[in-house]
Amino acid sequence: MIMNYTKFSPCDTRIEINSWQVLEEPAQIVRHAVFVEEQRIPAELERDSADADCIHAVAFDADGQAVGTGRLLPLPDSVMKLGRLAVLRSWRGRRVGQALLQALLDAARGQGAREVMLHAQQSAASFYREAGFEPRGEEFMEAGIPHLEMVLALKSGD
DSSP, rough: OOEEEEETTTTTTTEEEEEEHHHHHHHHHHHHIIIIIIIIIOHHOOOOGGGGEEEEEEETTTTEEEEEEEEEETTTTTTTEEEEEEOOGGGGGTHHHHHHHHHHHHHHHHTTOOOEEEEEEEGHHHHHTTTOEEEEOEEEEETTTTEEEEEEOOOTTT
């Protein structure tokens, strides 16, 4: 069950956690701008059928415009896969990514996850390391971009 909630972050954004049905439009605005336009990932690779099964987060500015997004996909064995974390270029450096990551980790804990894993673009690996994620395995290519699988164990009460 997806828990619909909104929290205010320290970076002057409001983060909403909800289903794809509710957050598809604002999430897609950010994802298209970052992944398709900026990184040149084909739209058919960026969009997938997993969105309907994910918990989504969208960061909104004071005017209600989407500035960042991310998602959590439930996997077997109480693991959740974090993905599609993106922040509009004009909002980078304002801690929106950190606020989204924290909101998604809180949502994972709320769902009883024991671990969160992700496929980090190599250029973003240090961002996830700073949040406590550890690399697992060797670098691999995904959508033509070098990636690294990373994992964070969640402790109850974190």
